[in-house]
Amino acid sequence: MFLDAPLGAALDRIAERAADVRRAFVPGAVPEHDDVATPAASSAFTLDPLSVCAPEGTYFLSTGARGETAYSRDGAFAIREGRLVDGSGRPVLGTLPSGERGELRADAVDAALGRIADARIRPDGTLAYMRTTTDPRTGERQARQIVVGRLLVACFPAGTRLQARDGDAGAAPAGVVADVGSPGEGRFARVVPMQRERSRVDLDQSLARLKEAYVAFEAMQAAQTARGRLGKTAMDLLK
Amino acid sequence: MKVLAFARSGAGADRLRRARFETRSSLPVSAVCVVASGVRETLASLLGAPVVLRFFDPAIPLPQAWPIITGDAALYRVRGSVADAALVLRRRDADALVCALFGESQEARAQRELSPLEREVLHRTAQALAANLAAVCGQRETNAVEPLAGVDGYVTFFELQVEEPVALRIGVALSADPKPEPRGSLEIGALSNVEVSAVASLDAGVIEAGAVARLAAGSSLPVRLRNLERCSLRGAGVRLARGICGVRGGRYAFVAGAAEDRV
Numbered sequence: 001m002f003l004d005a006p007l008g009a010a011l012d013r014i015a016e017r018a019a020d021v022r023r024a025f026v027p028g029a030v031p032e033h034d035d036v037a038t039p040a041a042s043s044a045f046t047l048d049p050l051s052v053c054a055p056e057g058t059y060f061l062s063t064g065a066r067g068e069t070a071y072s073r074d075g076a077f078a079i080r081e082g083r084l085v086d087g088s089g090r091p092v093l094g095t096l097p098s099g100e101r102g103e104l105r106a107d108a109v110d111a112a113l114g115r116i117a118d119a120r121i122r123p124d125g126t127l128a129y130m131r132t133t134t135d136p137r138t139g140e141r142q143a144r145q146i147v148v149g150r151l152l153v154a155c156f157p158a159g160t161r162l163q164a165r166d167g168d169a170g171a172a173p174a175g176v177v178a179d180v181g182s183p184g185e186g187r188f189a190r191v192v193p194m195q196r197e198r199s200r201v202d203l204d205q206s207l208a209r210l211k212e213a214y215v216a217f218e219a220m221q222a223a224q225t226a227r228g229r230l231g232k233t234a235m236d237l238l239k
Numbered sequence: 240m241k242v243l244a245f246a247r248s249g250a251g252a253d254r255l256r257r258a259r260f261e262t263r264s265s266l267p268v269s270a271v272c273v274v275a276s277g278v279r280e281t282l283a284s285l286l287g288a289p290v291v292l293r294f295f296d297p298a299i300p301l302p303q304a305w306p307i308i309t310g311d312a313a314l315y316r317v318r319g320s321v322a323d324a325a326l327v328l329r330r331r332d333a334d335a336l337v338c339a340l341f342g343e344s345q346e347a348r349a350q351r352e353l354s355p356l357e358r359e360v361l362h363r364t365a366q367a368l369a370a371n372l373a374a375v376c377g378q379r380e381t382n383a384v385e386p387l388a389g390v391d392g393y394v395t396f397f398e399l400q401v402e403e404p405v406a407l408r409i410g411v412a413l414s415a416d417p418k419p420e421p422r423g424s425l426e427i428g429a430l431s432n433v434e435v436s437a438v439a440s441l442d443a444g445v446i447e448a449g450a451v452a453r454l455a456a457g458s459s460l461p462v463r464l465r466n467l468e469r470c471s472l473r474g475a476g477v478r479l480a481r482g483i484c485g486v487r488g489g490r491y492a493f494v495a496g497a498a499e500d501r502v
Contacts, residue, residue, distance in 0.1 A: 049254075108310070109308055113295075113298050118248065131295075134294055136275035
């Protein structure tokens with residue numbers, strides 16, 4: 001069977017709807033089609049001090065596999081090998097204590113020796129952990145807070161739709177420049193620690209739309225088959 | 240030495256700090272205190288300013304951690320009678336130390352390599368610091384230190400954190416971790432007041448399984464007289480002695496015949 005343009009477009013619609021269904025399971029994910037979006041953002045409490053909820057309309061920044069900047073609302077972070085990474089393992093970008101912007105990473109030796117304890121993200125986006133040292137004169141042990149850096153958040157002009165990737169992150173559209181800053185500064189609100197944002201995709205709606213896409217594809221397939229048979233019959237009559 | 244410990248951070252949805260076995264150094268903290276105090280005094284005399292210094296607990300780094308610890312560091316071997324030690328000065332720490340010794344600001348120095356003169360000063364500083372390592376590597380015949388290419392075979396690592404007048408860290412690696420000495424934390428006398436339940440039981444002899452199966456109300460089970468003399472005394476499930484059961488003075492009694500040979 002030859003695949004004509006309408007059938008190809010129907011298959012594309014199925015793929016897009018299936019992608020939206022997958023996004024329903026990704027925290028903070030935004031659907032490609034607005035008809036399956038939830039009415040408002042919502043989040044759930046978590047015991048994880050490295051999970052934060054981004055302010056409305058803003059995104060966390062991370063570095064993709066090819067070095068490109070990825071934007072995501074999923075604030076379920078973790079520390080791996082001293083680096084703060086997002087749910088997909090991408091390094092998270094932030095402002096370092098030196099003032100430069102880059103990947104947030106703890107001291108390499110601290111990470112290698114397992115000295116990073118009680119790591120948490122504060123409402124202003126500061127990532128800090130506790131490190132214990134001993135005073136040789138008194139033998140007194142003291143835990144001190146070590147600041148790794150501060151998360152960066154970005155927002156885009158109203159109506160901007162990010163170019164979807166694997167469902168949990170997107171890229172800025174060509175020609176659109178993100179406004180980047182720190183939580184709690186300027187136009188950016190603070191992040192909410194120990195919260196994890198739910199997906200903005202309504203699972204029931206997305207499944208219903210996926211089913212509709214399949215039905216549409218099957219209907220078009222049947223129509224094409226009927227049209228083919230009709231053409232063949234006409235040709236037979238002409239012969 | 241492996242010890243049972245809890246993870247430093249909680250993992251999973253419940254954030255539980257799970258129990259696990261950790262390899263910990265047996266190097267006494269008191270020995271590190273001696274080293275740290277000596278290094279503080281040495282640095283204070285070299286820098287001409289009071290030094291505030293703290294230290295991190297000794298650790299046994301995993302094999303994959305050593306390249307991270309010594310990545311861009313200058314290493315100086317210190318031979319001792321008990322173990323070899325290595326001073327580990329990471330690039331930025333070496334820069335900070337040299338800057339402090341020359342009274343130069345780190346910003347002005349930027350990222351340039353150490354000059355031959357600065358390297359010589361760093362070497363001599365390491366030599367001066369190494370004089371304080373006797374507490375962890377044993378007595379030394381000379382105060383010389385040798386540049387070291389790598390720390391293969393080194394086991395233990397601890398760091399000294401200088402906070403004032405300059406922020407830097409000085410690492411010390413040791414080629415051997417002290418062997419832990421077995422020490423009982425409880426004397427045997429401390430257990431003497433613990434109450435255990437004592438049970439004296441009669442050994443009624445041997446009986447066939449079929450005979451047990453046929454037992455019913457009214458059945459009689461023959462017991463030989465000599466078996467009644469085989470009684471054992473158990474405490475907390477452990478047989479303590481064997482002997483004879485009977486009655487003395489209107490009370491059940493147990494006459495110990497042979498004590499069990501237990502440690």
